[in-house]
Amino acid sequence: MALKDLFRKKTVQDILKQVEKNEADGHSALGKHLTTRDLTAFGIAAIVGAGIFSTIGKASFDGGPAVIFLFLFTAIACSFAAFAYAEFASMVPVSGSAYTYSYVAFGELIAWIIGWALIMEYSVGNITVAISWSDYFTGLLSSGGIDLPQWVQMDYLTASNGFKDATALLQSGKSFENLSLGLQHAYTAWTTSPVIGSFHFVADLPALLIIVLITALIYRGMKESRNASNLMVVVKLCIVLLVIGVGIFYVDTANWNPFAPNGVSGVLKGVSAVFFAYIGFDAISTTAEECKNPQRDLPRGMMWAIIICTILYIAITLVLTGMVSYNSLDVGDPLAFVFNELNLKWMSGIIAVSAVVAMASVLLVFQMGQPRIWMSMSRDGLLPKKFSNVHPKFKTPSFATIVVGFVVAVPALFMNLTMVTDLCSIGTLFAFVLVCAGVLALQNRTDIPRGKFKTPYVNSKFIFPILIVIALVVSFTTYKKETMAFVTNEAKTFDSETIITSLNKEESQKVYNYLVSIEGKTSDIKNLDVEHLLNQYQEDDAKYASVVAGLPISDSLKYETGFALFKHKIPMWIFLIVVVGLVFWSWKENLSLIPLLGLICCLYMMAELSVWNWIYFTVWLIIGLIIYFTYSRHNSKLNFKTE
Numbered sequence: 001m002a003l004k005d006l007f008r009k010k011t012v013q014d015i016l017k018q019v020e021k022n023e024a025d026g027h028s029a030l031g032k033h034l035t036t037r038d039l040t041a042f043g044i045a046a047i048v049g050a051g052i053f054s055t056i057g058k059a060s061f062d063g064g065p066a067v068i069f070l071f072l073f074t075a076i077a078c079s080f081a082a083f084a085y086a087e088f089a090s091m092v093p094v095s096g097s098a099y100t101y102s103y104v105a106f107g108e109l110i111a112w113i114i115g116w117a118l119i120m121e122y123s124v125g126n127i128t129v130a131i132s133w134s135d136y137f138t139g140l141l142s143s144g145g146i147d148l149p150q151w152v153q154m155d156y157l158t159a160s161n162g163f164k165d166a167t168a169l170l171q172s173g174k175s176f177e178n179l180s181l182g183l184q185h186a187y188t189a190w191t192t193s194p195v196i197g198s199f200h201f202v203a204d205l206p207a208l209l210i211i212v213l214i215t216a217l218i219y220r221g222m223k224e225s226r227n228a229s230n231l232m233v234v235v236k237l238c239i240v241l242l243v244i245g246v247g248i249f250y251v252d253t254a255n256w257n258p259f260a261p262n263g264v265s266g267v268l269k270g271v272s273a274v275f276f277a278y279i280g281f282d283a284i285s286t287t288a289e290e291c292k293n294p295q296r297d298l299p300r301g302m303m304w305a306i307i308i309c310t311i312l313y314i315a316i317t318l319v320l321t322g323m324v325s326y327n328s329l330d331v332g333d334p335l336a337f338v339f340n341e342l343n344l345k346w347m348s349g350i351i352a353v354s355a356v357v358a359m360a361s362v363l364l365v366f367q368m369g370q371p372r373i374w375m376s377m378s379r380d381g382l383l384p385k386k387f388s389n390v391h392p393k394f395k396t397p398s399f400a401t402i403v404v405g406f407v408v409a410v411p412a413l414f415m416n417l418t419m420v421t422d423l424c425s426i427g428t429l430f431a432f433v434l435v436c437a438g439v440l441a442l443q444n445r446t447d448i449p450r451g452k453f454k455t456p457y458v459n460s461k462f463i464f465p466i467l468i469v470i471a472l473v474v475s476f477t478t479y480k481k482e483t484m485a486f487v488t489n490e491a492k493t494f495d496s497e498t499i500i501t502s503l504n505k506e507e508s509q510k511v512y513n514y515l516v517s518i519e520g521k522t523s524d525i526k527n528l529d530v531e532h533l534l535n536q537y538q539e540d541d542a543k544y545a546s547v548v549a550g551l552p553i554s555d556s557l558k559y560e561t562g563f564a565l566f567k568h569k570i571p572m573w574i575f576l577i578v579v580v581g582l583v584f585w586s587w588k589e590n591l592s593l594i595p596l597l598g599l600i601c602c603l604y605m606m607a608e609l610s611v612w613n614w615i616y617f618t619v620w621l622i623i624g625l626i627i628y629f630t631y632s633r634h635n636s637k638l639n640f641k642t643e
Contacts, residue, residue: 007107008638015092036297039284041233043305046365057334059270065321066260068314070267070274075310078278080598081432083455084439086299089285090453098431100376105438114434115377116624121427122370130412133359134206140352150185151193152205159202162186207412215405218368232361239354244315250342251322271608275425299453371400382632426617429606436599440591458593460586489566491559493548496534502557510552568611575607
């Protein structure tokens with residue numbers, strides 16, 4: 001195969017002809033039921049879920065009330081990307097989302113890569129949501145007096161690892177009551193579970209239940225899925241508005257001071273959590289073939305969903321950080337937590353019910369989107385033909401829907417994916433980057449039929465370089481210390497937990513003796529552990545650095561330096577190099593500003609994610625490339641056209 005064949009492209013004309021053929025013969029056409037209102041509801045269903053009920057707490061803890069600016073920044077970035085999605089959806093109104101758009105803009109290999117990335121995004125995201133739903137559901141049952149056995153509400157890996165950790169602590173003299181609640185549950189699940197040979201049967205059965213129910217609903221039809229989604233959206237919007245309406249009377253504005261306690265770095269620390277809250281609006285584009293008027297309704301549905309959800313997120317954040325101090329919000333259920341703190345138990349119960357509904361609606365939209373990606377890839381020959389089967393009665397991608405159910409259900413039973421939020425975010429951001437780049441690549445092409453929606457054009461030739469210069473000036477003036485530390489790879493002091501967990505018994509004793517000596521003799525000093533002694537200095541950066549410098553251990557245990565430190569900056573260096581390239585491209589081609597800003601914002605958020613997420617994402621892409629070169633490229637329909 002010639003190198004150019006790897007980047008062979010589908011034309012918009014061919015795609016539209018295929019859609020007409022599908023509609024004419026009927027056997028592979030999807031039912032058309034969706035309007036702007038339905039698409040907006042799907043967007044809200046996907047977006048208002050884990051963000052409101054879980055990740056918003058951690059983001060508020062890191063950034064304080066100022067995290068509202070991160071929500072605004074993320075909403076703007078998603079809006080820029082939504083313009084690009086809407087333009088493509090108007091141009092190519094078919095299922096497939098970013099996969100199909102990349103096939104038109106960049107060619108087959110890039111389309112495969114983005115399709116494979118989307119499979120990861122939806123699969124990992126769905127597993128996460130199913131496990132989260134299970135946690136909320138079992139918690140709700142428990143509050144109602146129904147306690148399921150621990151071994152049917154916990155995944156296998158959590159129980160296995162928790163049992164080992166709990167056993168080690170119990171052998172060291174710790175009592176069972178003093179173990180963390182999570183370890184207690186894991187130990188109980190493992191010791192009370194049925195045993196087959198040496199295998200302990202521990203599985204998250206509620207997660208399986210919700211996946212089976214949602215998959216059956218999606219298999220049954222788009223109309224039924226739409227009606228269920230709309231109902232769940234109404235319920236959870238009413239709950240969110242109730243939380244805002246009640247909570248606003250308990251806001252103490254003193255809690256908003258300081259507004260940004262940890263500065264810009266603290267606000268940006270929540271990038272992954274906040275962006276995860278917005279994941280889902282792109283799933284709307286996978287329903288293009290099922291819209292009554294996709295060229296009009298898709299752009300409107302995306303924009304309305306983002307606008308409504310952003311207003312809700314900002315309002316909720318201000319209410320939460322006004323009701324209690326930001327530094328108490330590092331919890332998994334922040335809404336229920338704040339009302340418990342204010343002794344409003346009845347609100348906590350309502351929130352628990354709404355969280356179950358919210359998680360179910362998110363799972364519905366994500367489970368609905370993934371089979372349509374698989375179906376589109378199958379239509380092109382990149383996946384087996386079976387995946388493009390459409391049910392003759394229900395008009396849904398039947399086989400792909402069932403397979404997706406298994407792909408999500410089995411790991412949800414047994415797996416504990418600790419990095420799923422970041423992995424899901426990086427896959428989605430990668431899709432956003434390519435869609436924005438696709439609009440830029442096609443903007444000057446005259447052979448591409450245009451849809452009814454087109455992103456407003458603003459020439460970036462001069463504006464973009466000026467914005468980059470302003471960013472550089474701010475970086476080397478207002479944030480000079482942080483910028484120079486980044487450029488010079490200045491040594492970074494480890495936090496107290498990292499230092500203490502890396503010590504052996506002898507080193508730990510030395511550190512303990514040193515900290516006791518600088519504390520002075522007090523009656524309760526012997527009751528404090530070494531981590532507690534060191535951790536108390538972390539609120540004052542200068543004091544903490546001074547104490548760490550005096551610790552009687554090697555510098556390698558105190559500081560991160562050299563490549564060990566630099567590797568975490570590699571994503572940001574990639575971002576900076578790409579920015580330089582984009583400055584030249586925008587100057588030469590007079591690029592449109594909105595999709596260019598969308599590309600920059602999404603790539604920046606990718607750069608803020610851990611280098612390990614880039615590595616895991618790269619491994620996933622390599623697996624996908626192996627499949628492409630061994631199966632997909634040989635069976636691609638474009639391959640038969642070129643022969």
